[in-house]
Amino acid sequence: MAEQDDGDVILELKDITKAYSGIVALKKADLKLRRGAVNVLVGENGAGKSTMMRIIAGVERPTLGEIWMDGERIHLNSPADAVRHGIGIVFQELNLFGNLSVAENIFATREITRGLRGIDHKAQVEKANEFLNRLEAGISADTLAEDLPIGQQQLVEIARAVSLDTRILIMDEPTSALSAAEVDVLFRVIADLKARGVAIVYISHRLEELMRIGDYITVLKDGQITGHAMVKDIDTRWIVRSMIGSDAKDFAKQVEHEPGAEVFRTEDICLPRAQGGYAVDHVSIGVRKGEILGIYGLMGAGRSELFECIMGRHEHYTGKIFVEGEELKGRDTTRRIREGLSLIPEDRQREGLVQSMSIADNLSMASLGQFLKAGFHIDLKREKEAIANAIRNLSIKAKNPDLDVTSMSGGNQQKVVIGKALMTGPKVLLMDEPSRGIDVGAKADVFRTMRRLAGEGLAILFSTSDLEEVMALSDRIAVMSNGRLVMVVDRRDATEDMVISASAEGHKTKRMHA
């Protein structure tokens, strides 16, 4: 790309590196934010966008590197520091106090007070309503935040950020929960802020949105900046190329083998949502021996919830689950594992690993029962052999299995979680976003392993929101949208367009009803 003019830079990140236990989220990244412009940031899941924003918002401190504002080096040690420097953020996950009113949420930490007489609730509600009206939100400022639907909660977050009078406003996927009309309003507000000289940082996966609203664009990939340009100079193809990189992903070649008989089937799995409707909406699906079934869907499509139902994690789901023709009873994860199911959860840190334990202990924790002598004594030698086997089979890079599991990279941690699941000897393996937050090399390893396991006769169900991944890895592709299974198709008959349009299906019908 041509060198673009430096414009009116308000904030600059120089050489920022951020390491978490297990993964380096940002590697020597530079970023310039310009006044009175929409600075767009794109990248795949786990590319490091959110980490970068959390650093700017003072939520995280960089491991290495500097932050400069208006030509001066600054230190953002806390969110309060960032606010003092005029930085506001709308987080991807909602950060509202559900038990407080909308007005109280908007004015949290800077309540309008009347001296000793405490908080002036009336003034707060009035001022909050002003901001909300500007967003045409149709929300009354004295309702409780938790009583609002997600889309309106999102608007409250935006109103709070706008009310801060910020010089830099970060919006992390602000439209993910908004309707088309609400998005239009938001864009009008953004244009208004821009005119007043605010630097907007805009993160989104929706490329057409970025093209519509962005001025400058920065692309992140695996924690590094891979592209920087003015939006008027580029097209969506350029974005995709910078995001994915010229090196095509190393997907394991298909091992041609015919899948066997059906080993796993669900019938009419339903999981009601607390706010009404279904998180999983009458899903019936079957997998055959040696088959990889990829479930594609956007965030909130109900893939994780479906897996959790299958593992018996939800008390109140309905429907039937069969393994090798036998219906599984009860709602008990321990029994489900014994009956041949195993899940690799999406959130490795919260649900996959025990961070305080060693690599070896993490691998064997779910299958200790296999190494028993006399019914209670763990045969350490047999356990050690099994652990060594798993490390070899999955090519886990572990110098010493007795080291803490957190000393490894994210990709190797993921392999440990996979190894743990495999050591229970499953017939059906469920993998929820198995490539999330791991680097390219580890991804390729994981994909190869999935292929090999399918070749050995394991039935695999995996979920992903990566189109390329689902097209390349699956024998059959299922698409979920808004809790419903909208399409199941053989890979040979699937096209990308088909899958994408199917993934929006559930929302269309919903909006028609609404």
Next chain:
Amino acid sequence: MTTATHTAATGNHLSTGAALLTLMKLRTFIALFAVIIFFSIFAPNFLSTANMILMSKHATQNAFLAIGMTFVIITGGIDLSVGSIVGLCGMIAGGLIMYGVALPLGYTVYFNIVEVAVIVMVVGILIGAVNGLLITRLNVAPFIATLGTLYVARGMALLYSDGQTLPNLTGREDLGNQGFSYLGSGSILGLPVSVWILIVVALGAAYFARFVPLGRHIFAVGGNERASRMSGIRVNRVKMFVYMFSGFCAAIVGLVISSELMASHPATGTNLELNAIAAAVLGGTSMSGGRGTIGGTIIGAFVIGILSDGLVMMGVSSFWQMVIKGLVIIVAVVVDQAQRRLQQRVTLMQMAKAG
């Protein structure tokens, strides 16, 4: 040790950090040697055999409770009720020996000492089970659930004799319940019986933590409860077990103390739960769960025991003793936190450098 050699290669700055880490990891040992050396210089007769035996008896009481407490803390919980269980179990032991169990129609059943011990231990386990049920089935926070049983058990101990001490638990020859004193005053090969029991319980607990699936699961549950559930570990069963085991350990202490004094006093064991927590933490058990060892806890219990006895021998006022004990505990936790932060920094810096 591997961390030390590994980091030494990456640079001077990191290697000093690693050396410091090693020192911090050995802090309980260092503390134990420090108190022993200190008191053998400043406290007369500290190293005499008689004193050693006396001190080990004292430390043993803390150690029993601390072993049970360690498992509880590793699961991420806390058991405040153990001191009260000690008191209640002591009273029940005394009552069974002195009065037996009165049946209707005027009969009274007396048990021999072994039966008494078994009954008392079952009572301890049952109180632990109540804690466990409150925490797992009724979702009461461990702190509150065991605070409740702390009061209930202590109240019951006081009610049992209307606050009176049950003296002279020698038993009667015609009832066949003599010999209670053996537990507290007997010795085998020069070591007090209670110390032998401690050795058996400690080895059993250490074996359990390493060689039995339920024991391993204690660490998993404390490290990450959600991940444990997802891996098919029956979390509630693990929690039930640790509180029952803690109750069992408390019952043993109740028996040992009553036997030593040959009397049961309902206030026995007051505040012992705090000593147990302190010993566990001093021994490297992390209050946030997931980490801890039986060996470390035993050393921690001995540090606290030796510290209090040594200060008494030096004639330090009991008020100052409390101040010093408190400071030692605080320093232990501060060092623990510093170690964790340092460890994290060292690994993160390594990862950032390696890219």
